[in-house]
Amino acid sequence: MAEFANACAYLNGLQKFGIKLGLEQVSELLQAAGSPESKLRFIHVAGSNGKGSFSAMLSAALRGAGFKVGLFTSPHLISPRERIRLNGAAISEADFSELVFLLRPFADKMARAGRCPTYFEFTTVMAAVYFARHDVDRVVWETGMGGRLDATNVVTPDCSVITGIALEHQNYLGDTIEKIAFEKAGIIKNGRPVFCGRMPDAALKVIRERCKEAGSQLSVLHDADCADLQFDMPAGGYCRQSFSYEGFRVKLGLAGKFQRQNFKLAFMVLKHIAGESGFPLEKVLAGLENVRWPARIQFMPDGSIIDGGHNPDGAAALTESLSEIFPGQKFSIIFGNFTDKDTEQILKILSGYAEEFIFVPLHGGDRRSWTGAELSAMLEKISKVPCVAASSIEDAMKLRTSARRLITGSLYLAGDALQVLCTEDEILNI
Numbered sequence: 001m002a003e004f005a006n007a008c009a010y011l012n013g014l015q016k017f018g019i020k021l022g023l024e025q026v027s028e029l030l031q032a033a034g035s036p037e038s039k040l041r042f043i044h045v046a047g048s049n050g051k052g053s054f055s056a057m058l059s060a061a062l063r064g065a066g067f068k069v070g071l072f073t074s075p076h077l078i079s080p081r082e083r084i085r086l087n088g089a090a091i092s093e094a095d096f097s098e099l100v101f102l103l104r105p106f107a108d109k110m111a112r113a114g115r116c117p118t119y120f121e122f123t124t125v126m127a128a129v130y131f132a133r134h135d136v137d138r139v140v141w142e143t144g145m146g147g148r149l150d151a152t153n154v155v156t157p158d159c160s161v162i163t164g165i166a167l168e169h170q171n172y173l174g175d176t177i178e179k180i181a182f183e184k185a186g187i188i189k190n191g192r193p194v195f196c197g198r199m200p201d202a203a204l205k206v207i208r209e210r211c212k213e214a215g216s217q218l219s220v221l222h223d224a225d226c227a228d229l230q231f232d233m234p235a236g237g238y239c240r241q242s243f244s245y246e247g248f249r250v251k252l253g254l255a256g257k258f259q260r261q262n263f264k265l266a267f268m269v270l271k272h273i274a275g276e277s278g279f280p281l282e283k284v285l286a287g288l289e290n291v292r293w294p295a296r297i298q299f300m301p302d303g304s305i306i307d308g309g310h311n312p313d314g315a316a317a318l319t320e321s322l323s324e325i326f327p328g329q330k331f332s333i334i335f336g337n338f339t340d341k342d343t344e345q346i347l348k349i350l351s352g353y354a355e356e357f358i359f360v361p362l363h364g365g366d367r368r369s370w371t372g373a374e375l376s377a378m379l380e381k382i383s384k385v386p387c388v389a390a391s392s393i394e395d396a397m398k399l400r401t402s403a404r405r406l407i408t409g410s411l412y413l414a415g416d417a418l419q420v421l422c423t424e425d426e427i428l429n430i
Contacts, residue, residue, distance in 0.1 A: 004093035007100035008080060014107075014119040021149035025110065026121040030154060032106035033125055036132035040070070042139045042155045043269065046147040046184045047163030047197065049313045053254055054163050054197075054262040055140045056293040056430065060253070061270055062138055063087055064287020065279050070131035070139040072152070074120065077294055077415035078427055084127045086134055088292075090428035099126045120144050124151045138273075148186020159193040160216075161269060163262065165203040166313045181206035190214045193272060197221045197265045219268050226250075226260050231325060237299045237426070238292060239325055248282065251289040255297050256321025263288070292430040295414035297321055300421040303404055305331075308411040312342055315349040318408060322353060330355040332401035334393065334417070336362045337409040338369055344378050346409070351383035355403040358396045359389045362412045369410075393417050 030037055043058060045051045052073050059071040069087055076082040081090040091099075103125060107117050117125070124144075131139050141157065143150040165181050181203035188194050188207075194216050196207055204220065211218040226243035233239055239255035245267065252263055267285075274281045295308040297318070309318040322329070333354045337343045347357075357379060362369035370378075372389025379387050390396035393407070393416040407417045418427055 001093050001097070003097040003101075007097040010100055010104060011080065011119055011122065014117065014122055017116055017118045019120070019145065020118050021146065023149065023151070023154055025115050025117050026124055026151040027154050028110060028115070029103065029106055029117050029121065029125045030128060032109075033103060033129050036125075036128040037155050039132045040128065040136065040139050040155070042141045042157035043159055043161065044141050044143070044152065044155060044157035044187045045161045045163065046143040046150075046187050047161075048166040048180070048184075049311065049317065050163045050197070050258060050262050051142050051161075053259060053291075053293040053296050054161070054266060055142045057252075057254070057262060057266045057288060057291050058140045058269060059085070059088065060291035060430075061266065061284045061287040062140075062273070064290070065274075065277075065284040067137040068134065070127070070134070070136040071142075072124070072127040072131075072139065073142045074123070074144050075411060077411060078419050078424060080123065081428060082294075083123055084130055085430070086130070086136065088430045091130060095130065096126075099129055102129070118151075121151045124154075143187065146180075146183040146186070148183045150186075153187055156189050157187070157192060159195065159269065159272065160187045160189065161195045161265065162187070162199070162207060163197045163265060164313075165199040166311065177202045178206055182210075185210040188214050188216055190216065192216055194218045195221075195265060195269050195272075198261060219272075221261070221265050221268065224264070226263075229324075231255065233299070237301075237422070239297060239299060240289070248285055250285055253289055253291040254293060255325060256317065257324060258317035258321060259296075294418060294427050294430070295411060297325075298418075300417075302421065304407060304417075304421065305404065306407045306414050306417050306421075308414040309346070309408045310337060310341055310410050312345040312349060315346045315408070319349055319353050322406075326404070329353075330403055331406035332356050332358065332403040334358045334360060334390075334396045334405060334407045334413075335375070335409045336360040336369060336393075336413040337375075338362060338367045338412075340367060341410070343370060343375070344382065347375070347379055348382050350408070351379070351385050353406075354383075354385045356401065357385060357387035358399060359387060360393055360396050360413065361391070362410055362416075393420060397421075 071085040359372040359375040
């Protein structure tokens with residue numbers, strides 16, 4: 001569709017404005033679009049790891065209870081349409097294109113005044129317009145980076161959620177856990193409930209102080225056990241786990257201990273919403289069986305596993321999950337990452353699960369990727385696991401291996417792999 005290609009080309013042109021933290025430009029564009037955010041009810045989600053799959057859980061559960069749900073997330077894997085979903089389905093090419101060309105005159109006027117919206121700011125406003133048009137009941141609204149100055153922080157949500165905090169994006173958010181926690185805590189709004197996952201004590205202290213200032217009730221995840229754990233592999237590429245929790249038998253469409261932690265946090269939020277809305281909690285929990293989130297321990301038809309564990313915490317969560325599902329197994333790991341990530345630490349974590357590494361370069365705009373030679377030299381310092389370099393994900397997939405393939409590292413790599421191994425429809429409809 002030519003209109004969609006043109007819309008994507010326009011948006012890609014905004015990439016030159018990079019990342020610009022602050023709320024002035026997105027607020028101006030929202031106002032020009034008629035302030036659609038004022039008509040919506042938001043659950044605002046921030047966090048260093050897990051916020052995407054957590055948001056997908058909330059969306060699936062609320063849909064199971066009969067809500068019409070908007071879901072805004074980033075980044076996308078294969079198409080920008082993934083960022084804006086209504087009841088799990090990505091926005092259509094026609095609607096996406098129409099929104100781009102609706103908002104473009106406002107953005108162009110701002111550009112002439114020297115304050116052109118960034119790609120993320122523009123798509124944030126697109127999402128708000130789309131959800132307001134469809135009169136959704138709830139919007140699960142994921143931050144892009146940080147929180148306080150993130151473009152999504154122009155809303156006053158029903159509640160705020162912080163899934164966890166780790167060192168990340170230190171050039172933008174600060175070089176300590178406390179500084180990053182301060183930025184994430186920026187999504188906390190006066191008098192609105194706050195739900196927090198597991199995080200370092202230093203981070204939680206910052207969150208508590210912000211909640212006290214805002215007069216917001218804070219609920220922190222506790223470590224109640226999930227009992228009677230079982231796994232099965234239904235059709236659809238995801239390993240499902242089932243377990244007992246607080247008197248409920250839960251079927252969850254995403255595998256791994258980390259996803260059980262996400263579930264516990266989602267359980268707290270859903271219990272709060274159920275109490276407010278008066279629907280039975282059993283009904284909303286039933287929706288979790290159908291949750292899907294691409295590139296999170298996703299099984300491909302050929303048996304490969306794709307996971308976007310792009311930082312040390314994500315890699316640790318991945319290996320912990322693999323130990324549960326495939327105890328004692330090792331993998332042929334196809335890996336690529338950008339130089340702004342703590343890649344050496346990721347390789348240390350993954351090396352204990354690797355029969356071999358196949359390193360591939362990435363192509364992600366202005367960000368520099370590690371080369372195969374650089375990754376090989378890095379691995380040599382920390383492990384004796386054999387490795388080889390490939391020029392692309394396609395070439396890496398042609399290499400024969402006796403072990404199950406694991407494709408991990410950057411989400412850009414996950415997106416490349418998904419385009420090779422599955423259809424677009426499997427990513428666009430979750």
